Amino acid sequence: MTRETAKVSAEGHPLGFAQHDHSTCMNDALAAADARCEEDGLRFTPVRRKVLEILLQDHRALGAYAILDKLREDGFGSQPPIAYRALDFLVANGLAHKIERLNAFIACADTNHAHTPAFMICRLCNAVAEELSSSARNALHEVARATGFKIERTIIEAEGICPSCINKTES
Amino acid sequence: MTRETAKVSAEGHPLGFAQHDHSTCMNDALAAADARCEEDGLRFTPVRRKVLEILLQDHRALGAYAILDKLREDGFGSQPPIAYRALDFLVANGLAHKIERLNAFIACADTNHAHTPAFMICRLCNAVAEELSSSARNALHEVARATGFKIERTIIEAEGICPSCINKTES
DNA sequence: AGACGAAATGTAATAACATGACAAGAGAGA
DNA sequence: TCTCTCTTGTCATGTTATTACATTTCGTCT
Numbered sequence: 001m002t003r004e005t006a007k008v009s010a011e012g013h014p015l016g017f018a019q020h021d022h023s024t025c026m027n028d029a030l031a032a033a034d035a036r037c038e039e040d041g042l043r044f045t046p047v048r049r050k051v052l053e054i055l056l057q058d059h060r061a062l063g064a065y066a067i068l069d070k071l072r073e074d075g076f077g078s079q080p081p082i083a084y085r086a087l088d089f090l091v092a093n094g095l096a097h098k099i100e101r102l103n104a105f106i107a108c109a110d111t112n113h114a115h116t117p118a119f120m121i122c123r124l125c126n127a128v129a130e131e132l133s134s135s136a137r138n139a140l141h142e143v144a145r146a147t148g149f150k151i152e153r154t155i156i157e158a159e160g161i162c163p164s165c166i167n168k169t170e171s
Numbered sequence: 172m173t174r175e176t177a178k179v180s181a182e183g184h185p186l187g188f189a190q191h192d193h194s195t196c197m198n199d200a201l202a203a204a205d206a207r208c209e210e211d212g213l214r215f216t217p218v219r220r221k222v223l224e225i226l227l228q229d230h231r232a233l234g235a236y237a238i239l240d241k242l243r244e245d246g247f248g249s250q251p252p253i254a255y256r257a258l259d260f261l262v263a264n265g266l267a268h269k270i271e272r273l274n275a276f277i278a279c280a281d282t283n284h285a286h287t288p289a290f291m292i293c294r295l296c297n298a299v300a301e302e303l304s305s306s307a308r309n310a311l312h313e314v315a316r317a318t319g320f321k322i323e324r325t326i327i328e329a330e331g332i333c334p335s336c337i338n339k340t341e342s
Numbered sequence: 343a344g345a346c347g348a349a350a351t352g353t354a355a356t357a358a359c360a361t362g363a364c365a366a367g368a369g370a371g372a
Numbered sequence: 373t374c375t376c377t378c379t380t381g382t383c384a385t386g387t388t389a390t391t392a393c394a395t396t397t398c399g400t401c402t
Contacts, residue, residue, distance in 0.1 A: 017318065017319075017320070100271040100326065100328075101271055101326055118311060118314065120315060120318065120320045120322075122320075123323070129318070129320070131314055131318075133314075134310070134311075134314070135310040135313070135314070136307040136308070136310040136311040136314065136327070137307070138310070139305075139306040139307040139309070139310045140289060140305075140307040140327065140329055142306070143289065143302055143304075143305070143306070143307065144291060144329055144331070147188065147291065147300070147334065148188075148333075148334035148337070149188070149291045149293075149300070149329065149331055149332070149333055149334060150331045150332045151291075151329045151330070151331040152294070152330055152331040152332070153329070153330045154327075154328070154329050154330075155326065155327070155328040155329070155330070156307065156311060156325075156326070156327050157271075157325070157326040157327075158311055158320065158322045158324070158325050159322070159324045159326070160315070160320055160321045160323040160324070161320070161321045161323070162319075162320055163318065163319035163320060166319070166321060
Protein backbone atom coordinates (compact mmCIF):
# COMPACT_ATOMS: atom_id res chain seq x y z
CA MET A 1 0.00 0.00 0.00
CA THR A 2 1.52 3.29 -1.04
CA ARG A 3 0.87 6.49 0.78
CA GLU A 4 -0.71 7.81 -2.39
CA THR A 5 -3.37 5.16 -2.56
CA ALA A 6 -3.94 5.65 1.11
CA LYS A 7 -4.89 9.22 0.41
CA VAL A 8 -6.93 9.04 -2.77
CA SER A 9 -8.18 5.49 -3.03
CA ALA A 10 -11.44 5.54 -4.96
CA GLU A 11 -13.00 2.27 -3.96
CA GLY A 12 -14.23 0.23 -1.07
CA HIS A 13 -17.28 0.12 1.13
CA PRO A 14 -16.15 1.58 4.41
CA LEU A 15 -19.27 1.31 6.51
CA GLY A 16 -18.98 -2.30 7.48
CA PHE A 17 -17.96 -2.94 3.90
CA ALA A 18 -21.58 -2.48 2.88
CA GLN A 19 -23.28 -0.02 0.57
CA HIS A 20 -25.55 2.60 2.06
CA ASP A 21 -27.40 5.84 1.40
CA HIS A 22 -24.55 8.27 1.72
CA SER A 23 -26.30 11.64 1.90
CA THR A 24 -28.71 10.35 4.52
CA CYS A 25 -25.93 8.90 6.59
CA MET A 26 -24.01 12.16 6.41
CA ASN A 27 -26.96 14.30 7.40
CA ASP A 28 -27.88 11.98 10.21
CA ALA A 29 -24.37 11.99 11.55
CA LEU A 30 -24.12 15.77 11.47
CA ALA A 31 -27.49 16.14 13.15
CA ALA A 32 -26.43 13.66 15.80
CA ALA A 33 -23.20 15.57 16.35
CA ASP A 34 -25.14 18.85 16.64
CA ALA A 35 -27.47 17.32 19.19
CA ARG A 36 -24.66 15.74 21.14
CA CYS A 37 -22.63 18.94 21.37
CA GLU A 38 -25.70 20.93 22.34
CA GLU A 39 -26.51 18.43 25.06
CA ASP A 40 -22.99 18.30 26.48
CA GLY A 41 -22.31 22.02 26.21
CA LEU A 42 -19.58 21.52 23.64
CA ARG A 43 -18.73 24.19 21.11
CA PHE A 44 -19.27 22.71 17.70
CA THR A 45 -17.47 25.51 15.86
CA PRO A 46 -17.28 25.94 12.07
CA VAL A 47 -13.83 24.32 11.69
CA ARG A 48 -14.82 21.36 13.81
CA ARG A 49 -18.04 20.91 11.91
CA LYS A 50 -16.23 21.24 8.61
CA VAL A 51 -13.66 18.61 9.55
CA LEU A 52 -16.41 16.22 10.52
CA GLU A 53 -18.15 16.94 7.21
CA ILE A 54 -14.95 16.20 5.33
CA LEU A 55 -14.53 12.91 7.16
CA LEU A 56 -18.15 11.94 6.57
CA GLN A 57 -17.98 12.91 2.92
CA ASP A 58 -14.96 10.80 2.22
CA HIS A 59 -16.20 8.09 4.45
CA ARG A 60 -12.76 6.59 4.81
CA ALA A 61 -9.63 7.17 6.82
CA LEU A 62 -8.06 10.50 5.95
CA GLY A 63 -4.68 11.86 7.00
CA ALA A 64 -4.52 15.16 8.82
CA TYR A 65 -2.83 16.82 5.88
CA ALA A 66 -5.45 15.60 3.42
CA ILE A 67 -8.04 17.17 5.69
CA LEU A 68 -5.96 20.29 5.87
CA ASP A 69 -5.96 20.57 2.07
CA LYS A 70 -9.73 20.43 2.00
CA LEU A 71 -9.98 22.98 4.77
CA ARG A 72 -7.83 25.35 2.78
CA GLU A 73 -10.06 24.89 -0.27
CA ASP A 74 -12.96 25.95 1.86
CA GLY A 75 -11.25 29.07 3.15
CA PHE A 76 -10.18 27.88 6.56
CA GLY A 77 -6.68 28.22 7.94
CA SER A 78 -4.08 25.92 6.47
CA GLN A 79 -1.56 25.36 9.24
CA PRO A 80 -1.35 21.87 10.74
CA PRO A 81 -2.64 22.84 14.19
CA ILE A 82 -5.95 23.87 12.63
CA ALA A 83 -6.62 20.33 11.54
CA TYR A 84 -5.06 18.62 14.53
CA ARG A 85 -7.01 20.68 17.04
CA ALA A 86 -10.30 19.99 15.33
CA LEU A 87 -9.43 16.30 15.11
CA ASP A 88 -8.47 16.23 18.78
CA PHE A 89 -11.85 17.65 19.63
CA LEU A 90 -13.72 15.16 17.48
CA VAL A 91 -11.75 12.20 18.78
CA ALA A 92 -11.99 13.32 22.40
CA ASN A 93 -15.74 13.54 22.08
CA GLY A 94 -16.27 10.32 20.20
CA LEU A 95 -17.26 11.92 16.91
CA ALA A 96 -14.25 10.54 15.10
CA HIS A 97 -11.58 7.91 15.62
CA LYS A 98 -7.90 7.70 14.92
CA ILE A 99 -6.69 4.66 13.03
CA GLU A 100 -3.21 4.18 14.47
CA ARG A 101 -2.13 1.78 11.77
CA LEU A 102 -2.71 4.44 9.13
CA ASN A 103 -2.01 7.58 11.11
CA ALA A 104 -5.36 8.69 9.83
CA PHE A 105 -8.79 9.65 11.03
CA ILE A 106 -12.31 8.48 10.30
CA ALA A 107 -15.76 9.74 11.24
CA CYS A 108 -17.44 7.72 13.91
CA ALA A 109 -20.06 5.38 12.47
CA ASP A 110 -22.24 5.40 15.55
CA THR A 111 -22.28 8.62 17.50
CA ASN A 112 -25.04 7.41 19.77
CA HIS A 113 -22.87 5.38 22.09
CA ALA A 114 -19.60 6.12 23.75
CA HIS A 115 -17.35 3.37 22.55
CA THR A 116 -13.89 2.27 21.54
CA PRO A 117 -14.57 0.10 18.58
CA ALA A 118 -12.38 -2.32 16.69
CA PHE A 119 -11.46 -1.56 13.10
CA MET A 120 -10.90 -3.72 10.09
CA ILE A 121 -8.65 -2.15 7.51
CA CYS A 122 -8.47 -3.40 3.93
CA ARG A 123 -4.96 -3.04 2.59
CA LEU A 124 -6.18 -3.17 -1.00
CA CYS A 125 -8.97 -0.59 -1.09
CA ASN A 126 -8.24 1.13 2.23
CA ALA A 127 -11.79 0.76 3.39
CA VAL A 128 -12.12 0.82 7.15
CA ALA A 129 -14.99 -0.92 8.90
CA GLU A 130 -15.93 -0.06 12.46
CA GLU A 131 -16.86 -3.00 14.61
CA LEU A 132 -18.96 -1.85 17.50
CA SER A 133 -19.65 -4.76 19.76
CA SER A 134 -16.09 -6.04 19.89
CA SER A 135 -15.76 -8.90 22.25
CA ALA A 136 -12.04 -8.42 21.68
CA ARG A 137 -12.15 -5.37 23.91
CA ASN A 138 -13.77 -7.34 26.68
CA ALA A 139 -11.13 -10.02 26.40
CA LEU A 140 -8.45 -7.39 26.64
CA HIS A 141 -10.00 -5.90 29.75
CA GLU A 142 -10.02 -9.28 31.41
CA VAL A 143 -6.35 -9.79 30.73
CA ALA A 144 -5.59 -6.34 32.08
CA ARG A 145 -7.56 -6.93 35.24
CA ALA A 146 -5.57 -10.10 35.88
CA THR A 147 -2.33 -8.17 35.45
CA GLY A 148 -3.34 -5.18 37.53
CA PHE A 149 -3.06 -2.89 34.55
CA LYS A 150 -5.58 -0.06 34.35
CA ILE A 151 -6.80 0.37 30.79
CA GLU A 152 -7.74 3.87 29.69
CA ARG A 153 -7.95 3.29 25.99
CA THR A 154 -7.87 0.27 23.73
CA ILE A 155 -6.58 0.10 20.19
CA ILE A 156 -7.87 -2.86 18.25
CA GLU A 157 -7.22 -2.93 14.55
CA ALA A 158 -7.11 -5.77 12.06
CA GLU A 159 -5.36 -5.38 8.75
CA GLY A 160 -6.25 -7.61 5.85
CA ILE A 161 -8.56 -7.89 2.87
CA CYS A 162 -12.22 -6.93 2.88
CA PRO A 163 -14.94 -9.17 1.43
CA SER A 164 -15.37 -7.09 -1.69
CA CYS A 165 -11.67 -7.17 -2.53
CA ILE A 166 -11.54 -10.91 -1.91
CA ASN A 167 -14.24 -11.34 -4.53
CA LYS A 168 -12.36 -9.19 -7.01
CA THR A 169 -9.12 -11.12 -6.70
CA GLU A 170 -10.93 -14.45 -6.99
CA SER A 171 -12.60 -13.60 -10.26
CA MET B 172 3.52 11.99 27.74
CA THR B 173 6.15 14.03 25.99
CA ARG B 174 8.27 12.68 23.22
CA GLU B 175 11.26 13.21 25.42
CA THR B 176 10.08 10.94 28.19
CA ALA B 177 9.08 8.44 25.56
CA LYS B 178 12.67 8.25 24.52
CA VAL B 179 14.57 8.33 27.76
CA SER B 180 12.17 7.28 30.48
CA ALA B 181 14.18 5.70 33.26
CA GLU B 182 11.59 3.64 35.04
CA GLY B 183 9.10 0.86 34.63
CA HIS B 184 9.15 -2.89 34.39
CA PRO B 185 8.55 -3.69 30.78
CA LEU B 186 8.56 -7.46 30.79
CA GLY B 187 5.06 -8.04 31.98
CA PHE B 188 5.66 -5.21 34.45
CA ALA B 189 7.78 -7.59 36.47
CA GLN B 190 11.42 -7.49 37.47
CA HIS B 191 13.77 -10.00 35.96
CA ASP B 192 17.41 -10.91 35.43
CA HIS B 193 18.26 -8.58 32.65
CA SER B 194 21.60 -9.89 31.40
CA THR B 195 20.30 -13.43 31.31
CA CYS B 196 17.20 -12.40 29.45
CA MET B 197 19.30 -10.49 26.94
CA ASN B 198 21.73 -13.33 26.32
CA ASP B 199 18.94 -15.85 26.00
CA ALA B 200 17.09 -13.70 23.51
CA LEU B 201 20.18 -13.16 21.38
CA ALA B 202 21.00 -16.86 21.44
CA ALA B 203 17.44 -17.66 20.44
CA ALA B 204 17.65 -15.17 17.60
CA ASP B 205 20.92 -16.67 16.43
CA ALA B 206 19.42 -20.14 16.45
CA ARG B 207 16.28 -19.03 14.72
CA CYS B 208 18.11 -17.25 11.91
CA GLU B 209 20.45 -20.19 11.43
CA GLU B 210 17.52 -22.54 11.24
CA ASP B 211 15.55 -20.45 8.77
CA GLY B 212 18.52 -19.45 6.62
CA LEU B 213 18.19 -15.78 7.56
CA ARG B 214 21.21 -13.50 7.52
CA PHE B 215 21.58 -12.15 11.02
CA THR B 216 24.03 -9.42 9.99
CA PRO B 217 25.92 -7.12 12.39
CA VAL B 218 23.51 -4.19 12.05
CA ARG B 219 20.50 -6.39 12.57
CA ARG B 220 22.07 -8.03 15.58
CA LYS B 221 23.10 -4.67 16.97
CA VAL B 222 19.60 -3.26 16.64
CA LEU B 223 18.18 -6.25 18.46
CA GLU B 224 20.82 -5.78 21.18
CA ILE B 225 19.82 -2.15 21.53
CA LEU B 226 16.17 -3.06 21.86
CA LEU B 227 16.93 -5.77 24.38
CA GLN B 228 19.21 -3.52 26.36
CA ASP B 229 16.66 -0.80 26.72
CA HIS B 230 13.91 -3.26 27.17
CA ARG B 231 11.25 -0.74 26.24
CA ALA B 232 9.76 0.75 23.13
CA LEU B 233 12.33 2.81 21.24
CA GLY B 234 11.79 5.10 18.27
CA ALA B 235 13.73 4.46 15.09
CA TYR B 236 15.75 7.63 15.57
CA ALA B 237 16.71 6.73 19.12
CA ILE B 238 17.99 3.45 17.76
CA LEU B 239 19.77 5.30 15.01
CA ASP B 240 21.59 7.43 17.57
CA LYS B 241 22.87 4.34 19.32
CA LEU B 242 23.92 2.79 16.05
CA ARG B 243 25.94 5.85 15.26
CA GLU B 244 27.64 5.68 18.65
CA ASP B 245 28.68 2.16 17.79
CA GLY B 246 30.11 3.07 14.44
CA PHE B 247 27.30 1.96 12.18
CA GLY B 248 25.73 4.10 9.50
CA SER B 249 23.51 6.89 10.72
CA GLN B 250 21.00 7.42 7.96
CA PRO B 251 17.37 6.51 8.69
CA PRO B 252 17.17 3.60 6.22
CA ILE B 253 19.89 1.79 8.18
CA ALA B 254 17.66 1.58 11.22
CA TYR B 255 14.39 1.07 9.37
CA ARG B 256 15.75 -1.79 7.28
CA ALA B 257 17.08 -3.61 10.30
CA LEU B 258 13.80 -3.04 12.12
CA ASP B 259 11.84 -4.31 9.13
CA PHE B 260 13.89 -7.47 9.21
CA LEU B 261 13.39 -8.00 12.92
CA VAL B 262 9.68 -7.32 12.78
CA ALA B 263 9.16 -9.46 9.68
CA ASN B 264 10.85 -12.36 11.41
CA GLY B 265 9.16 -11.99 14.76
CA LEU B 266 12.23 -10.84 16.65
CA ALA B 267 10.74 -7.43 17.39
CA HIS B 268 7.37 -5.73 17.31
CA LYS B 269 6.17 -2.31 16.32
CA ILE B 270 4.00 -0.48 18.82
CA GLU B 271 1.71 1.53 16.56
CA ARG B 272 0.49 3.76 19.34
CA LEU B 273 4.03 4.98 19.99
CA ASN B 274 5.54 4.69 16.54
CA ALA B 275 8.21 2.72 18.31
CA PHE B 276 9.74 -0.73 18.41
CA ILE B 277 10.35 -3.29 21.11
CA ALA B 278 12.25 -6.58 21.24
CA CYS B 279 10.06 -9.61 21.20
CA ALA B 280 9.69 -11.14 24.63
CA ASP B 281 9.18 -14.67 23.38
CA THR B 282 11.04 -15.54 20.23
CA ASN B 283 10.09 -19.19 20.46
CA HIS B 284 6.63 -18.82 18.99
CA ALA B 285 5.38 -17.00 15.99
CA HIS B 286 2.78 -14.68 17.41
CA THR B 287 1.00 -11.36 17.25
CA PRO B 288 0.73 -10.42 20.87
CA ALA B 289 -1.26 -7.76 22.60
CA PHE B 290 0.57 -4.92 24.33
CA MET B 291 -0.15 -2.92 27.44
CA ILE B 292 1.43 0.51 27.38
CA CYS B 293 1.87 2.56 30.54
CA ARG B 294 1.44 6.24 29.76
CA LEU B 295 3.31 7.25 32.91
CA CYS B 296 6.51 5.21 32.74
CA ASN B 297 6.24 4.05 29.12
CA ALA B 298 6.75 0.45 30.05
CA VAL B 299 5.30 -1.94 27.50
CA ALA B 300 4.18 -5.42 28.47
CA GLU B 301 3.71 -8.11 25.89
CA GLU B 302 0.69 -10.31 26.41
CA LEU B 303 1.20 -13.58 24.61
CA SER B 304 -1.92 -15.66 24.92
CA SER B 305 -4.33 -12.89 24.00
CA SER B 306 -7.84 -14.15 23.81
CA ALA B 307 -8.56 -10.74 22.33
CA ARG B 308 -6.98 -11.85 19.09
CA ASN B 309 -9.20 -14.89 18.94
CA ALA B 310 -12.27 -12.76 19.52
CA LEU B 311 -11.19 -10.47 16.71
CA HIS B 312 -10.74 -13.37 14.33
CA GLU B 313 -14.23 -14.60 15.08
CA VAL B 314 -15.71 -11.22 14.29
CA ALA B 315 -13.72 -11.10 11.06
CA ARG B 316 -14.86 -14.52 9.99
CA ALA B 317 -18.48 -13.49 10.48
CA THR B 318 -17.90 -10.42 8.32
CA GLY B 319 -15.97 -12.19 5.58
CA PHE B 320 -12.89 -10.11 6.29
CA LYS B 321 -9.54 -11.87 5.90
CA ILE B 322 -7.20 -10.84 8.69
CA GLU B 323 -3.51 -10.75 7.90
CA ARG B 324 -2.30 -8.88 10.93
CA THR B 325 -3.82 -7.77 14.20
CA ILE B 326 -2.92 -4.74 16.25
CA ILE B 327 -4.03 -4.95 19.84
CA GLU B 328 -2.74 -2.35 22.23
CA ALA B 329 -4.06 -1.06 25.53
CA GLU B 330 -2.98 2.28 26.89
CA GLY B 331 -3.27 2.99 30.59
CA ILE B 332 -1.38 2.75 33.84
CA CYS B 333 0.77 -0.18 34.89
CA PRO B 334 0.54 -1.76 38.36
CA SER B 335 3.74 -0.19 39.59
CA CYS B 336 2.67 3.32 38.61
CA ILE B 337 -0.73 2.79 40.19
CA ASN B 338 1.03 2.02 43.45
CA LYS B 339 3.18 5.12 43.19
CA THR B 340 0.25 7.47 42.62
CA GLU B 341 -1.73 5.90 45.45
CA SER B 342 0.99 6.43 48.02
C1' DA C 343 -22.91 47.77 28.20
C1' DG C 344 -18.16 46.89 29.97
C1' DA C 345 -14.60 44.00 32.00
C1' DC C 346 -12.74 39.73 32.67
C1' DG C 347 -11.16 34.91 32.18
C1' DA C 348 -11.42 30.73 29.54
C1' DA C 349 -11.62 28.59 25.24
C1' DA C 350 -10.64 28.65 20.44
C1' DT C 351 -8.14 30.17 16.38
C1' DG C 352 -4.26 32.04 13.31
C1' DT C 353 0.44 31.56 12.14
C1' DA C 354 5.40 30.58 12.02
C1' DA C 355 8.71 27.50 13.09
C1' DT C 356 10.39 23.09 14.05
C1' DA C 357 10.42 18.31 15.65
C1' DA C 358 9.64 13.52 14.83
C1' DC C 359 8.71 9.65 11.85
C1' DA C 360 9.40 7.32 7.34
C1' DT C 361 10.52 6.34 2.37
C1' DG C 362 12.65 6.65 -2.52
C1' DA C 363 16.44 6.24 -5.34
C1' DC C 364 20.76 4.82 -6.59
C1' DA C 365 25.58 3.44 -5.97
C1' DA C 366 28.67 0.22 -3.80
C1' DG C 367 29.89 -3.96 -1.28
C1' DA C 368 29.35 -8.92 0.43
C1' DG C 369 27.81 -13.89 -0.21
C1' DA C 370 26.14 -17.98 -2.49
C1' DG C 371 25.94 -20.88 -6.44
C1' DA C 372 27.02 -22.03 -11.49
C1' DT D 373 35.60 -16.20 -11.80
C1' DC D 374 31.18 -14.63 -13.19
C1' DT D 375 26.89 -13.31 -11.97
C1' DC D 376 22.83 -12.82 -9.45
C1' DT D 377 20.82 -11.47 -5.20
C1' DC D 378 20.72 -9.51 -0.89
C1' DT D 379 22.47 -6.06 2.02
C1' DT D 380 24.45 -1.71 3.19
C1' DG D 381 25.80 3.40 2.68
C1' DT D 382 24.22 7.86 1.59
C1' DC D 383 21.62 11.82 -0.03
C1' DA D 384 17.46 13.70 -0.60
C1' DT D 385 12.79 14.15 0.29
C1' DG D 386 8.19 13.18 1.95
C1' DT D 387 4.83 12.70 5.70
C1' DT D 388 3.00 13.24 10.31
C1' DA D 389 2.75 15.97 14.54
C1' DT D 390 3.90 19.52 18.13
C1' DT D 391 5.57 23.91 20.36
C1' DA D 392 5.05 28.53 21.08
C1' DC D 393 2.90 32.70 21.08
C1' DA D 394 -0.19 36.37 19.43
C1' DT D 395 -5.05 37.28 18.59
C1' DT D 396 -9.89 36.63 18.63
C1' DT D 397 -14.27 34.84 20.27
C1' DC D 398 -17.42 33.61 23.76
C1' DG D 399 -19.69 33.22 28.14
C1' DT D 400 -20.31 35.31 32.46
C1' DC D 401 -20.28 38.45 36.09
C1' DT D 402 -21.22 43.00 37.54
